[in-house]
Amino acid sequence: MHPHGQNLSDEIYTLLKSKILRGEYKGGEKIPEEHLAKEFGVSRTPIREAVRRLGEYGLVDIKPRCYAVVSSISEKEAADIARVRIDLECLAIDLITPKNLEANLKDLARHAAECQYAADIDDRAGIFIQDSLFHLSLVKASDNITLYNVYERLEIKIQQLRVNQNLYSPELKDYIKQHGTIMSLLKEGKKQECKNLMYEHIIHETCPEDLKL
Amino acid sequence: MHPHGQNLSDEIYTLLKSKILRGEYKGGEKIPEEHLAKEFGVSRTPIREAVRRLGEYGLVDIKPRCYAVVSSISEKEAADIARVRIDLECLAIDLITPKNLEANLKDLARHAAECQYAADIDDRAGIFIQDSLFHLSLVKASDNITLYNVYERLEIKIQQLRVNQNLYSPELKDYIKQHGTIMSLLKEGKKQECKNLMYEHIIHETCPEDLKL
């Protein structure tokens, strides 16, 4: 294994997380430490640390002294996640000052553009990645580190949701276009309008069709 | 060491957390694994797991390959925490249904009463503990597991804030009385009024006097 991080635990964590978020390990699947250790060619120690960290993020469920399984997301939990997500992003919109918007506009615009590009070439994984980065940048622009930390954790579950429930629809491309409108409304300081749009935007991005909030 | 949990890691985690939240280990203090291992009479392994978990909760800062220190909270971060807290609790108020309120009212009333009692006998630690439990119960009544998880994490930082900044004032006793009003407003379904009161309540509970949000 070629080390390109600071330590093995961090590497394994990143690797394992991406494997779960790509659906390579599926919900409910057992992931014994020994097995992963052999697969990644390291000892159980860094594996164990990575798995436990993923446990903190809710990506794996750890049954003490038994085993760890990749977590699943129920419909109810999916709706719960979407509801909290809306609230946090709306708080971010409220907190964004013109100055902080200015400082983050370049990032926002770049991710919006790259998300659009991914949609144009029908790169589904790319859409989700760039969309995530757009929304993370928006929250970052709030300049509230606690809000960012909280949102960052939630974002991981949102990614898992997207993979698990295969949240891709043809209409998604239309909703991606809303990123531009969101930026415009932010620039014009029309916060209430922006929040209303965000509500609609997130519902369509995050929720299974028939889900009611 | 008398084991009374499932495993040592969890025990050490709980113990270390409470020591930090009681101010026994102060912000900025180095906590070498070996040192803690001797203090608790166990090997480095469970210590290490506990410390890394506390790192995920933001109670310790881990400098890779160097050392871990108990984290400190800046004034800016304190304000950030309070702002997010207000938002999350107001979301909880919005989500509480009459049915779920009913199911959690006994807990709410009990913690409110015990908080009041702690104030009467001037038990400062008790006030904070029961107050925390009151607010956690309120969030739990929202029946949104994601909201609860997110809030639970934040709550740990709130406790740290209270210890670090010694957030105790004579007026606190007055604000504790608001718990009763909050419950009444919830029962009457006066959500907007309840949220307004919660805003004021949290500001006075969580913020250093001169802090502006």
Added chain:
DNA sequence: TTATTCCTTATTGTATACAATAATAAAAGA
């Protein structure tokens, strides 16, 4: 066949040893 007990295996939990790195102190050079 169905339940129950026992044994085997799989898996985690903890301690320990050693390597790698960073912090600290001491020594050398200017």
Added chain:
DNA sequence: TCTTTTATTATTGTATACAATAAGGAATAA
């Protein structure tokens, strides 16, 4: 004296060994 280099120590990172527990299956009794 002050800076730079070198050596020493403190601390983390990783591998490994073994104990403790849980899971699964085979043997036994009904």
